[in-house]
Every structure is written in C-alpha cells, then in structure tokens.
Amino acid sequence: MINKTSSDLFKRAKEVMPGGVNSPVRAFRAVGSDPLFIKKANGSKIYDADGHEYIDYICSWGPMILGHNHPIILDAVAKAIQNGLSYGAPTENEVLIGELIRKMVPNVEMIRMVNSGTEAVMSAIRVARGFTGRNKIIKFEGCYHGHSDSMLVKAGSGLLTEGTPDSLGVPKNATQDTLTAEYNNIESVRKFFENNKDEIAAVIVEPVAANMGVVPPKKEFLEGLRAICTENKTILIFDEVITGFRLARGGAQEYFGIEADLVTYGKIIGGGMPVGAYGGRREIMEYVSPLGGVYQAGTLSGNPVAMAAGLAQLTMLYENPEIYEKINKTTEKLAEGFRTIAAKYNAPISVNVAGSLMCPFFTDKKVENYNDAKTSDTEAYAKYFNSIEERGIYIAPSQFEAMFMSYAHSDEDIDKTLQAAEESIKKIWGGK
Ligand SMILES: *Cc1c(COP(=O)(O)O)cnc(C)c1O
Numbered sequence: 001m002i003n004k005t006s007s008d009l010f011k012r013a014k015e016v017m018p019g020g021v022n023s024p025v026r027a028f029r030a031v032g033s034d035p036l037f038i039k040k041a042n043g044s045k046i047y048d049a050d051g052h053e054y055i056d057y058i059c060s061w062g063p064m065i066l067g068h069n070h071p072i073i074l075d076a077v078a079k080a081i082q083n084g085l086s087y088g089a090p091t092e093n094e095v096l097i098g099e100l101i102r103k104m105v106p107n108v109e110m111i112r113m114v115n116s117g118t119e120a121v122m123s124a125i126r127v128a129r130g131f132t133g134r135n136k137i138i139k140f141e142g143c144y145h146g147h148s149d150s151m152l153v154k155a156g157s158g159l160l161t162e163g164t165p166d167s168l169g170v171p172k173n174a175t176q177d178t179l180t181a182e183y184n185n186i187e188s189v190r191k192f193f194e195n196n197k198d199e200i201a202a203v204i205v206e207p208v209a210a211n212m213g214v215v216p217p218k219k220e221f222l223e224g225l226r227a228i229c230t231e232n233k234t235i236l237i238f239d240e241v242i243t244g245f246r247l248a249r250g251g252a253q254e255y256f257g258i259e260a261d262l263v264t265y266g267k268i269i270g271g272g273m274p275v276g277a278y279g280g281r282r283e284i285m286e287y288v289s290p291l292g293g294v295y296q297a298g299t300l301s302g303n304p305v306a307m308a309a310g311l312a313q314l315t316m317l318y319e320n321p322e323i324y325e326k327i328n329k330t331t332e333k334l335a336e337g338f339r340t341i342a343a344k345y346n347a348p349i350s351v352n353v354a355g356s357l358m359c360p361f362f363t364d365k366k367v368e369n370y371n372d373a374k375t376s377d378t379e380a381y382a383k384y385f386n387s388i389e390e391r392g393i394y395i396a397p398s399q400f401e402a403m404f405m406s407y408a409h410s411d412e413d414i415d416k417t418l419q420a421a422e423e424s425i426k427k428i429w430g431g432k
Pocket residue numbers: 115116117118119121144145146147206211239240241242266267276
C-alpha cells in the first residue's frame with residue numbers, strides 16, 4: 001500500500017510539531033511505521049489522506065461509540081454553531097446534560113464540566129484532598145489518568161514502590177504523595193493503608209483498566225476497594241473516562257454494581273468534542289468553587305457546541321439501551337473469532353474482553369495486571385499491526401491499548417476483520 005500523502009505530511013509535521021503529532025501514541029513509534037494522516041471518517045470506516053478505507057477500531061480512542069458522523073450528533077452541532085461558538089456564560093444545555101447524567105448515573109448528584117479527561121482527574125483529586133484534608137493518593141500500575149503531575153507515576157519493579165516521576169519536568173515532590181499499587185491485588189492496597197493510616201485522601205482506579213491493553217477487574221478487587229475506602233473514610237474515585245457511558249448507561253458503576261464517591265468522565269461524554277467532567281455525591285461536590293473552597297475553573301468549560309454534541313450522544317444512549325447489547329455482542333463475536341484463529345495456528349494470544357472493549361494480548365499468559373501485560377511479544381504485535389493495516393483494518397499502534405467497538409460496526413465488518421486477522425496471524429505463526 002502506498003501512503004505517499006501521509007508520508008509527505010508526516011515529514012512536514014515533524015518540522016512543526018514534536019514527533020509530528022499532538023499526542024504521542026499517534027506517531028506509531030511502537031510499531032515502527034509512520035502514522036496515517038486521516039482525511040475523513042464515516043460510520044465504522046476511516047479514510048486516510050491517500051484515499052484508503054479502513055475499518056476503525058480506534059474510534060478516536062473511545063468517544064465515537066455511535067460510529068463516526070452519527071446524524072443526530074451532526075444535526076445538534078450544526079444547530080448549535082448557528083448561535084455562536086462560545087459565551088463564557090451558563091446555558092440551558094449545561095442544565096440538561098447535568099440532569100440527564102443524573103438519570104443515567106444516579107449517584108452523580110452534581111457534576112462539573114471541564115475540557116479533557118486529564119483536567120477531570122486533576123480536579124477530582126483536588127476535591128478529594130480538599131474534602132478529606134489528606135494528601136496521599138493510591139493509583140495502580142498500568143492505569144492511565146491523564147498527564148497531570150501527580151498521576152505521572154508508574155511503579156518500579158517491586159510490588160509496592162513509592163512514587164518517582166515517569167516524565168522529565170515533574171518535580172519529585174509532585175509525586176511523593178502518589179502510591180502505586182498492583183491492579184487486581186487488594187493486599188497491595190491494604191498494605192498502603194496499614195502504613196499510611198488516616199493519610200490517604202483517595203484511591204483512583206480505572207474500573208476496567210483500558211490503558212495497558214484491556215484488563216477487567218476481579219470481582220473481589222473492586223468490592224475490596226469499596227470496603228477499604230469506606231472503612232478509612234477515603235474517597236474512591238472511578239476514572240470512567242473510557243468506561244463511562246460505554247460499559248452501560250451508568251458506566252462501570254452500573255455494570256459492576258459498585259458505587260464510587262467521585263467519578264471522572266471524558267471521551268464519550270463529548271460526542272467527539274473536547275469534554276471532560278467530574279462528579280459525585282453532593283456533600284463532596286459542594287466543596288467545589290464558588291460553593292466551596294476547592295478552586296477550579298475553565299474559560300471554555302461547558303462550551304455550547306461541545307455540550308450540544310455530548311447531550312445528543314448521551315440522549316441517544318439513554319433512550320436506546322439496546323445499543324449496549326448490540327456492541328457487546330459484536331465485541332464478543334470478534335473476541336471468539338480471535339480465540340478460534342489463535343487456537344488454529346497455535347498462536348500465543350490471550351484475549352481479554354469487557355463489554356465493548358477488547359484486547360488480544362500477544363502472550364499465552366492470562367493477563368490480570370501490568371506485569372502480565374508486559375509479557376506480551378510487542379515485536380509480534382508490530383508485525384501484526386502492519387499486516388492488518390495493509391488489509392484495511394485500523395487498530396491501535398500499540399499492544400497496550402484497547403480495541404473500541406461502535407454501534408456502526410456490522411457483522412460484515414467483523415467477518416472482514418477476522419479474515420485479515422487470520423491472514424496476519426498465519427503469516428507470523430503459521431510456519432510453527
Ligand atoms: C484518556 C484517558 C484520560 C485522559 O483524558 P484526556 O482527554 O486524554 O486528557 C484519563 N483517564 C483515562 C482512564 C483515560 O483513558
């Protein structure tokens with residue numbers, strides 16, 4: 001496949017943007033190839049600048065749960081732009097989206113709109129610290145919560161390591177209160193509570209980890225977090241930037257039947273526009289300014305065009321719960337197909353699924369945490385990626401990302417994807 005336009009654009013892009021991109025994963029460095037520059041998208045398909053068509057399993061990293069260009073969202077945006085792009089003043093749609101979210105997620109009694117998932121998490125952590133008067137935060141190895149200073153920590157090699165920054169430019173004292181535990185390991189959390197009594201403001205977790213590939217929680221893990229947090233008067237934050245409005249209308253809280261104290265949103269909530277939000281119990285959210293002493297603000301927060309897109313997407317999901325049944329079934333079909341192909345070619349592939357999130361890990365190990373995920377053969381993944389891209393399937397250019405299913409993906413898309421997957425897997429493992 002010749003990607004001349006993408007190649008030319010990438011050369012120019014590298015002159016004016018670090019790595020040629022505005023977000024690192026887009027540079028395709030993990031798979032040793034050049035990014036596709038995208039011209040347009042529609043339904044389940046995405047088109048690059050050279051005119052090639054792909055079935056899209058990135059879906060803008062989650063937001064496009066209804067598929068690209070859903071007419072209901074396009075109409076809402078088209079109407080909104082007639083009335084001006086931004087006012088810096090409250091609007092009716094902000095009230096409507098707040099009321100709708102409370103119907104979908106009843107324990108989100110109050111919400112504050114921001115402009116990204118990063119901002120949502122950063123603000124929720126400030127609220128948790130303000131509310132509890134404590135500083136320490138527990139996060140989990142392999143969970144991503146955006147790029148604010150205190151969240152840029154991954155653990156070292158040990159099971160229980162104290163925070164050292166992951167990025168240059170993050171002062172050590174910005175992460176010294178971040179403790180990193182092991183996903184799906186409640187004992188690793190209990191140890192931190194024992195050693196930091198009455199000091200832990202919040203535990204933040206992706207209720208399904210979807211930034212180290214896809215790693216579903218064990219039942220006793222989320223239940224254990226809820227119990228420990230309640231017992232220690234610590235705020236449990238579910239980072240639902242991916243799982244929110246995806247696993248169910250009420251997100252992971254509904255899907256697993258567990259209530260968090262604060263929840264962060266992003267991605268789906270904006271219908272493709274840059275939106276994030278955080279919310280939760282009234283007594284906690286009343287700490288946010290101007291009601292309370294936790295300061296947080298945003299010039300473009302609750303932007304009218306973004307709110308129109310988000311409100312249209314959430315309304316569609318709220319009124320049509322069968323959407324979830326369909327996308328989950330489509331995902332299960334894709335996962336089953338993968339398992340069959342892997343077995344046929346004796347390929348070491350371990351498939352994880354949670355609702356409409358899926359990840360084929362290129363390892364024969366069952367993946368339950370970051371260390372398991374890291375046993376994946378990333379060179380094999382790179383070969384697989386390049387082969388399946390050639391065959392018109394657009395997946396994440398990294399082993400450690402999810403495949404995102406949308407309502408627009410058809411059975412025919414799945415069949416075509418599985419055929420391309422089989423040809424690619426056969427090329428890599430067929431000779432063994
Ligand atoms: C994407 C993501 C974020 C960050 O959201 P941005 O909008 O990229 O800032 C935070 N948490 C989780 C779980 C995410 O997947």
